[in-house]
Amino acid sequence: MSIKAKWNERYRVATGERQAAQVLKENLHLLPDHGRALDLACGLGANAILLAQQGLEVDAWDIADVPIAALQDVALKRQLSIQAEVRDVEAHPPKRETFDVIVVSYFLDRNIVPALIHALKPGGLIYYQTFTQQHVSDRGPQGAAFRLADQELLHLFSGLQVLFYREEGRIGDVHKGLRDEAMFIGRKNALPPERA
DSSP states (O other): OOHHHHHHHHHHSOOSOOOOOHHHHTTGGGSOSSOEEEEETOTTOHHHHHHHHTTOEEEEEESOHHHHHHHHHHHHHHTOOEEEEEOOTTTSOOOTTOEEEEEEESOOOGGGHHHHHHHEEEEEEEEEEEEBSSOSSSOSOSSGGGSBOTTHHHHHTTTSEEEEEEEOTTOSOTTSSOOSEEEEEEEOOOOOOOOO
């Protein structure tokens, strides 16, 4: 079964309303007042919907067409500025300096990280949240290749200014706090002022 077919099947049987990523919901105050955002590997588009509700023009990409069709329907009904499209980001990465905000949740492809950094405009933000290898439950993918190593987001996005980072691993009371995941917000440096 292809990756596209696998995800289409999962979304066909999905129930309940999806929630936007915690890293985005808890840090909406960092978003710009306007601009262009990308919800990468968007699934049913909860992040895209929240970004559009904040006044951003949103592109939402996913490899599966079932969730994209559902998101297009929601965007039309709610009159939200969301352009949802089926797109394999590895084969067709975003163009340089296109987005003011990029949100990635529960998706990990280390090969596209440089393209994501290049796709940010100067001063642009990336919000990232996904599963870690150090976990206390069975949530998320089982293969280590699809989970972050300790503090890996800090290494992957080392060229960005860190605005927010959270990863708690197995320290302390594992029944409280953020477990199984890491959250990161980074900012691409703005261009230096031109000399007179």
